[in-house]
Amino acid sequence: GGRGAATELTPRELEICAALGPELARRGLVFVGIDVIAGYLTEINVTSPTGIVAIDRFNGTDTAALIWDAIEARAAKAA
DSSP, X not given: OOOOOOOOOOHHHHHHHHHHHHHHHHXXXXXXXXXXXXXXXXXXXXXSOOOHHHHHHHHOOOHHHHHHHHHXXXXXXXX
């Protein structure tokens, strides 16, 4: 019964992303979801991150297309 709401990341959440992001990118991950509860990283979702529909609704974006663009760009570099 929950629903998404647009919000800004907290300084702690930004800190977690800055620490985690480079390693996830090094491993070739393009789109990853994380769960943060009370300022602590509790889960990293690499196989089925959720939230794309809510992200697009809040931002007027096409996140799926952005993900495919990133995947295609990486494939082109590797070729």
